[in-house]
Amino acid sequence: MAEALTSWQAVADEVLARIRRRDWAPGDLIPNEVDLAGEMGCARTTVNRALRHLAEAGYLERRRKAGTRVALNPVRRATLRIPVIREEVEARGAHYDHALILREEGAPPLAVRSLLHLPPDRRLLHVVALHLADGAPYAHEDRWVDTETVPDFATLDLTQQSANAWLVQNVPYTRGALALSAMAADPDTAEALGCAPGAALFTLERTTWKAARPITWVRLAYPPGHRLTTDL
Amino acid sequence: MAEALTSWQAVADEVLARIRRRDWAPGDLIPNEVDLAGEMGCARTTVNRALRHLAEAGYLERRRKAGTRVALNPVRRATLRIPVIREEVEARGAHYDHALILREEGAPPLAVRSLLHLPPDRRLLHVVALHLADGAPYAHEDRWVDTETVPDFATLDLTQQSANAWLVQNVPYTRGALALSAMAADPDTAEALGCAPGAALFTLERTTWKAARPITWVRLAYPPGHRLTTDL
DNA sequence: ATCTGCAATATGTATGCACATAATATTTCT
């Protein structure tokens, strides 16, 4: 008999190996926890931990009583690190800096207003900034903040601290949404980023809420060529 | 004394509530598992499960002996569902279809060749297809397949089955990478998607390997306005 | 003062057991 697999990592590795080896093909039902535990020479708890892990990673699908089966499409989930720009820049060994481009109250565009479920006459604080890595444009930030939800924000000195850093530190959110997309560079953004107007920019939008009240909508636009990557 | 929190979900909810309420601020060290278990009236195992879950979700950072602290930056990870196009289309209640645009052997462009670590003279199978939702263009697929790694692919009838569906079902990969980006529509892609040349397209690139051998590189380009979303 | 090794400590994990829960399979009743 094979050596006992007594750690959940070892069990997970073995199960993954069988999936990859096609011992268990996509869609197949695999043995139940009790049987696997017997075969591997460990407790059911350990098998459970391993299978739960693989299910979270998207390799398995589990349902009570119905059993555990190999996922039909191996990876449908990817966890990606949402860049915290300062850290991202500094991780490359570059010097981080940011410049405030605009800060004024105004009526948000329709797209923002409807995303935040705001009435037509509602005014927000509009903040535009540029993030720099070693002095070169790294990302363009376009943000609308609801100062009724976050009154302290109105008096903040944004030249000292980025809006994001302050909000993250001081305003806990209860709900957030993230959207990845592409946009054509408008003239202002193009100038800030130093690219051609109309260039294809990768964008990352984040909307956050505190209970039912919107906190902020922010869109980061990266210069052409920027890629957000992750392993599968 | 408050009601005992005897499920790991309840414990996780309570801890998350304290984080959001700023009882425990970002960077703070929170009580150790034994103390929390005492306070909540449950076993340490249960607290461990809850804290482990919150750490995986990015709310906490844990280190042995050093303890558990509230993450400085609440959410730096987002798990997003990688679209399996057919399912994505059908989930909207639309009819899925795909059309083969090109299928021929050739030398891949430099970018692909270097990503796959291939020698300069190496030829791959180039497949271009269009995914349709109710007859309208949904995504443009540009793919290079290494038929030395996947010989069966060469004889496949791609009008019946999408390349992705076949590969996913038949070729397990051991390593994969994902990159999200933006590109300007080249004339061919623009025509296929029915948008203007130069338009900003959201793209998703996937590279997969079987051990040290590349399987395929594929890039999906979506029409302007497409968004990939997830909750935070 | 600095380095080194050891003790203390918080998290990480394995195990056996019990019971909960969801979903399916079977039987019973009409």
Add this chain to the structure above:
DNA sequence: AGAAATATTATGTGCATACATATTGCAGAT
């Protein structure tokens, strides 16, 4: 036959306990 009640089963979870392991921090040596 069809519906409703019931049994069965696989996963989900909680608990007490024990031991493993990574770090920190202190104490003693240099």
